[in-house]
Amino acid sequence: MARYDRAITVFSPDGHLFQVEYALEAVRKGNAAVGVRGSDTVVLGVEKKSTPKLQDSRTVRKIVSLDTHIALACAGLKADARVLINRARIECQSHRLTVEDPVTVEYITRYIAGLQQKYTQSGGVRPFGLSTLIVGFDPYSEKPALYQTDPSGTFSAWKANATGRNSNSMREFLEKNYKETSGKETIKLAIRALLEVVESGGKNIEIAVMTHKDGLRQLEEAEIDEYVAEIEAEKAAAEAAKKGGGASTSASS
Amino acid sequence: MLLLVFGLSFLSFFPSLSLSQHFAPTRTKPHHRISVSLNLKQRKQREEKRRMMMKLDTSGLESFSAAVPSAMAAAEDQLFAPPSFDLPAGCADFDKFQMEAKQTLKHAKGTTTLAFIFNQGVIVAADSRASMGGYISSQSVKKIIEINPYMLGTMAGGAADCQFWHRNLGIKCRLHELANKRRISVTGASKLLANILYSYRGMGLSIGTMIAGWDEKGPGLYYVDSEGGRLKGNRFSVGSGSPYAYGVLDNGYRPDMTVEEAHELARRAIYHATFRDGASGGVVSVYHVGPNGWKKLSGDDVSELHYKYYPVQPTPVEHEMVDAPPA
Numbered sequence: 001m002a003r004y005d006r007a008i009t010v011f012s013p014d015g016h017l018f019q020v021e022y023a024l025e026a027v028r029k030g031n032a033a034v035g036v037r038g039s040d041t042v043v044l045g046v047e048k049k050s051t052p053k054l055q056d057s058r059t060v061r062k063i064v065s066l067d068t069h070i071a072l073a074c075a076g077l078k079a080d081a082r083v084l085i086n087r088a089r090i091e092c093q094s095h096r097l098t099v100e101d102p103v104t105v106e107y108i109t110r111y112i113a114g115l116q117q118k119y120t121q122s123g124g125v126r127p128f129g130l131s132t133l134i135v136g137f138d139p140y141s142e143k144p145a146l147y148q149t150d151p152s153g154t155f156s157a158w159k160a161n162a163t164g165r166n167s168n169s170m171r172e173f174l175e176k177n178y179k180e181t182s183g184k185e186t187i188k189l190a191i192r193a194l195l196e197v198v199e200s201g202g203k204n205i206e207i208a209v210m211t212h213k214d215g216l217r218q219l220e221e222a223e224i225d226e227y228v229a230e231i232e233a234e235k236a237a238a239e240a241a242k243k244g245g246g247a248s249t250s251a252s253s
Numbered sequence: 254m255l256l257l258v259f260g261l262s263f264l265s266f267f268p269s270l271s272l273s274q275h276f277a278p279t280r281t282k283p284h285h286r287i288s289v290s291l292n293l294k295q296r297k298q299r300e301e302k303r304r305m306m307m308k309l310d311t312s313g314l315e316s317f318s319a320a321v322p323s324a325m326a327a328a329e330d331q332l333f334a335p336p337s338f339d340l341p342a343g344c345a346d347f348d349k350f351q352m353e354a355k356q357t358l359k360h361a362k363g364t365t366t367l368a369f370i371f372n373q374g375v376i377v378a379a380d381s382r383a384s385m386g387g388y389i390s391s392q393s394v395k396k397i398i399e400i401n402p403y404m405l406g407t408m409a410g411g412a413a414d415c416q417f418w419h420r421n422l423g424i425k426c427r428l429h430e431l432a433n434k435r436r437i438s439v440t441g442a443s444k445l446l447a448n449i450l451y452s453y454r455g456m457g458l459s460i461g462t463m464i465a466g467w468d469e470k471g472p473g474l475y476y477v478d479s480e481g482g483r484l485k486g487n488r489f490s491v492g493s494g495s496p497y498a499y500g501v502l503d504n505g506y507r508p509d510m511t512v513e514e515a516h517e518l519a520r521r522a523i524y525h526a527t528f529r530d531g532a533s534g535g536v537v538s539v540y541h542v543g544p545n546g547w548k549k550l551s552g553d554d555v556s557e558l559h560y561k562y563y564p565v566q567p568t569p570v571e572h573e574m575v576d577a578p579p580a
Contacts, residue, residue: 099441
């Protein structure tokens with residue numbers, strides 16, 4: 001097995017591309033990221049590790065915009081992310097120039113995924129070590145969209161997805177609790193999913209919301225704290241209701 | 254031929270002037286390169302080559318007259334005088350000459366095509382004459398090219414250029430549809446063509462085309478040419494007959510026409526252009542592009558249209574000629 005992970009262009013006898021799989025490992029070690037698609041809103045959230053006191057947190061933006069109507073969050077190697085994001089931003093503008101139309105979310109996802117795939121089939125290069133969550137609104141249909149790409153170059157559309165650390169548990173949570181939401185409910189769903197795996201508190205989460213009218217907006221820490229407080233209150237109420245109901249049944253039996 | 258004669262005469266007059274002075278580069282001079290061992294055959298081939306080169310090396314001519322001043326030079330001035338005929342005008346200034354040559358070859362896009370947007374869509378019309386200078390090479394050229402079921406392109410300029418690049422555009426539009434699962438807009442298609450033509454700018458393409466179609470934003474009309482220009486507009490006419498067509502079109506245009514009225518306006522405009530412009534004629538084709546794609550409305554021969562619009566009036570005879578009575 002050790003022989004087949006040196007050069008990227010080599011298949012192993014049982015059909016694996018080890019470099020790609022190792023890249024996926026790198027993604028699994030990256031910070032958690034979640035994306036939720038509502039009927040008129042899309043939300044991206046990432047886990048934020050505690051900022052060192054001397055660091056200027058404004059320079060460490062984890063959710064970036066590719067164009068006025070497309071945003072991206074990623075998990076994995078941040079340096080690779082910078083390169084990929086720059087290429088995607090250029091492609092967005094180039095598309096506007098050649099067909100006088102903004103890109104659709106699917107188009108730019110296909111481009112990023114294509115780029116990631118190119119680096120799995122070239123000599124002397126390694127794959128990009130990141131998975132991206134791309135959200136946005138299509139220019140004419142005004143429908144929201146959420147896509148995910150990974151180091152192998154595959155992409156697909158999702159209603160809600162998570163990537164990075166503990167993405168499995170986040171995805172399980174989303175599968176259990178997903179329903180069609182809009183506006184604030186979508187934001188709350190994303191925060192709830194993140195809170196499952198992150199130490200509680202608004203300090204460790206970064207949330208960005210995009211609507212067709214207002215574009216991308218990063219939530220302030222105070223706003224996030226508000227939502228977290230709401231969620232905690234709802235949770236407590238649910239627990240109380242359950243306990244109360246359980247007590248009554250036990251009493252009756 | 255001339256040069257050989259000069260060469261021979263030069264040799265006969267001044268045999269003393271060593272040939273080696275002028276033919277030296279090709280003669281066996283001590284070479285400063287590594288000697289390569291050649292077999293007999295290769296050596297023979299090399300000798301042949303050298304001999305051939307000596308015969309045709311005429312660089313000696315100019316350098317000789319420059320190198321020898323004084324009385325000798327005067328004697329050969331007559332011999333080596335510049336040619337006695339007058340060179341055609343403009344030869345001294347070759348850039349202008351080339352430009353003028355290009356202009357005469359430019360066919361000034363001998364055709365008439367027009368297109369306009371109105372409330373019910375786009376009307377596209379064209380004649381069908383192809384001319385080579387004063388010769389009418391065809392009266393039945395299809396100048397409206399069907400790029401895809403909802404987009405049309407018109408042809409003016411070089412027929413081959415227009416046909417090829419329109420088909421190429423059709424391919425690109427189809428590929429865009431397959432990749433993006435939606436039709437390309439008229440804006441996008443015209444931009445693709447304009448960018449291609451811009452990259453060939455200055456290489457002699459001659460295309461003056463209009464891209465007309467119906468997409469999500471409604472009817473669209475763009476003018477694209479081989480200089481790389483691209484204009485969005487509501488009314489265009491391209492070709493040598495366009496001034497005449499504009500006259501009729503601009504006069505009769507109203508945005509709220511019915512399809513029939515617009516059809517008749519386009520037909521008339523092309524007819525009048527074919528009447529006055531020698532490079533336009535043949536058959537007027539009119540197409541209409543609506544929300545469901547294009548449809549060909551008519552194809553009428555202009556000479557028949559002429560008699561339809563201006564039927565022959567029997568003129569009353571004023572004075573009848575009577576035969577002289579036999580004497």
